[in-house]
């Protein structure tokens with residue numbers, strides 16, 4: 001039931017249960033049960049069991065390189081950093097999920113924060129070049145919002161400076177640029193199978209690489225087993241994916257294409273409804289990119305829209321819509337990085353601006369085209385009634 | 398297959414004694430109905446992870462079981478240990494005092510937390526870290542003491558606590574192998590600054606993969622809760638550097654659905670260990686690592702076999718032979734040489750004479766839900782056969798080695 005008054009102005013909230021950002025696709029119950037009946041029959045619960053092997057095989061085909069499964073994306077990044085032998089300093093965006101930068105800490109590496117390109121939301125060769133010094137051993141490149149930008153310049157730059165290129169592709173499963181899969185960018189790509197992502201393994205991660213030596217290293221680092229390949233590795237950890245996670249991910253993998261299409265329909269609905277609203281700029285993939293549309297991401301120009309991003313967020317939250325501010329603030333402004341590396345304050349203008357302006361809306365299993373229509377309508381109402389909303393918010397404690 | 402002649406041994410081409418492998422882990426099944434009941438709710442609500450209701454319930458149940466105030470679950474015990482060391486370490490890059498006669502991963506975990514492992518030798522009778530050596534190892538750069546309970550004996554808890562207190566150094570217990578055991582009538586879980594347990598499928602409580610920390614320190618508990626979730630304090634803001642250490646809901650459901658069966662698991666373990674002793678009683682030169690039942694109520698997780706010095710075949714040969722029979726025994730904590738390779742700077746074999754000796758002595762025999770009394774009797778027959786035919790076996794092993 002749609003109301004004609006915003007909840008923040010006294011209307012009835014659009015949703016009684018909060019609607020979250022996140023894909024949350026799930027398999028049908030009978031398939032889940034079959035999968036787990038099999039696990040219980042085999043009593044093979046973890047330690048690179050048959051379902052993990054199957055998943056790695058299927059993913060290798062899907063991604064067209066070697067795919068190695070791990071506990072989650074963050075541990076995947078930590079293992080990948082070690083497998084590439086990175087040390088000293090690594091160039092990384094601040095406009096990313098904190099785990100990207102935190103992985104560097106666990107691997108004993110200092111971040112060099114790099115600003116992003118305002119349109120792609122990704123670090124660019126132009127921003128990276130001036131940051132390259134003797135101590136820098138690699139670049140940790142992040143692809144956001146389920147798409148991929150053109151990375152040829154960055155790959156060339158990395159090669160010219162003999163830097164390793166690690167790709168945080170946690171958002172970018174099933175994405176490609178000019179027909180090249182997201183797993184083929186740089187030396188190693190890491191994906192997340194967190195339930196909010198397009199491929200759901202409950203939690204989970206994939207380390208993908210075309211380099212056999214690196215793959216051997218990864219396989220050794222991710223566990224303490226003695227029966228596996230014994231590449232000489234600097235350090236090891238338990239980052240094993242269980243059969244339960246792999247079982248879920250296998251069921252999810254068969255639906256990835258279908259779910260991307262479903263995302264796209266919702267995305268297009270938002271796009272059609274919101275694109276002409278003054279002060280709204282919708283994040284779009286490059287023409288050459290085929291993305292997974294797992295985020296609908298847009299920017300608010302408060303002068304033209306009438307409300308700041310945070311005001312709009314408050315409006316939506318009072319409607320039961322848990323829109324998200326990925327990422328606010330940027331990692332360089334988060335504790336303890338703000339204190340450890342104060343030199344980056346006010347040096348990353350694009351990052352700081354995006355952190356203040358971007359917002360993501362729910363897309364995925366919990367949503368439909370109707371959801372997208374209803375949310376869009378509320379955003380248009382917020383724009384139309386901007387001055388009322390502003391006054392109301394000013395009166396709120 | 399019963400062995401009549403030496404060539405019946407699988408290592409010489411015979412048929413393996415066991416049709417399916419006999420592992421060394423618990424590998425228990427959940428209450429299947431309960432598991433599916435919780436899982437259906439997970440799939441229906443689409444709450445798959447991120448500190449959900451099933452994790453909450455599991456944490457509460459574990460608090461009760463361990464008689465402790467806080468339980469913080471993790472993706473596995475390794476990530477829990479890294480997080481604990483990172484939180485408690487007194488120095489940014491100091492030393493963590495730990496035993497080497499234990500899980501091979503521990504020194505690696507210290508390194509992930511920017512700490513250097515400082516190994517201490519163990520007591521020859523109980524195999525737990527020697528408190529006086531801990532005391533002697535403490536110095537300017539000591540960050541933490543990571544003491545590990547053995548399955549057969551607890552650490553000298555009082556003495557370690559005294560040393561930790563006198564030197565103002567946090568004391569952490571790796572209680573992975575003391576899970577659901579108790580010390581002087583008190584369940585493990587509330588000793589030291591915190592204790593760490595594993596939910597790995599081979600352990601007594603099966604959560605596929607998983608781990609948890611128990612503590613009565615509410616500051617530590619809240620720091621760990623924050624740390625396992627990227628350091629987030631609210632949406633978008635972090636208090637500290639964190640990690641993804643979250644236990645997902647299906648793994649938590651598994652552990653919950655296994656929890657009610659723990660008393661009978663412990664009972665079965667005790668009988669299994671007793672049956673090993675009975676079945677092997679008439680084989681010369683064999684003894685079992687005794688469970689210290691004076692101060693501890695053990696969980697009887699392992700059956701650890703010791704071959705006398707004059708046994709006609711070496712420990713390693715015996716392990717190799719029986720593994721090919723599909724009994725996946727292994728040398729108990731036999732990896733000190735690998736430690737030397739990894740941590741050569743920190744590892745000094747002559748500082749750890751007891752560890753180095755113990756690492757050559759024991760066989761960790763198959764245990765867990767897949768090992769029946771009948772299997773144990775067949776293993777006893779196999780050992781007797783090996784004992785009686787040792788000289789021929791040895792000759793043929795030497796031959797085949799020369800061929801290779």
Ligand SMILES: Cc1ncc(COP(=O)(O)O)c(C=O)c1O
Nearest residue numbers: 072073074097099170192194641
């Ligand atoms: C860009 C980025 N990197 C890394 C991660 C960490 O992945 P995970 O949650 O699987 O540990 C995430 C997601 O959560 C992410 O969005």
Ligand SMILES: Cc1ncc(COP(=O)(O)O)c(C=O)c1O
Nearest residue numbers: 238473474475500573595597608
């Ligand atoms: C003594 C000890 N500590 C820690 C661990 C690590 O546990 P997890 O496999 O849950 O990472 C183990 C695992 O076998 C162990 O035996």
